[in-house]
Amino acid sequence: MTDALYVVRTPERFHNQDALRANAWATLKGLRGQTIDQLRICRMQRAMRAASAVQPMIGGA
Secondary structure (H helix, E strand, O other), rough: HHHHHHHHHOOHHHHHOHHHHHHHHHHHHHHHHOOHHHHHHHHHHHHHHHHHHHHOOOOOO
């Protein structure tokens, strides 16, 4: 559980390891007796990755 907490609490270290982050999230939710939607997590991770890839243009042209 400690490892799962570390992964979830430090996304900047694991931002490119989607499977690890999803498994950590599933572990923590499972300990609480909750379920997760893997497809939703994958979509969110893709959206976050795409958003971080877009850099705003600063200054002109």
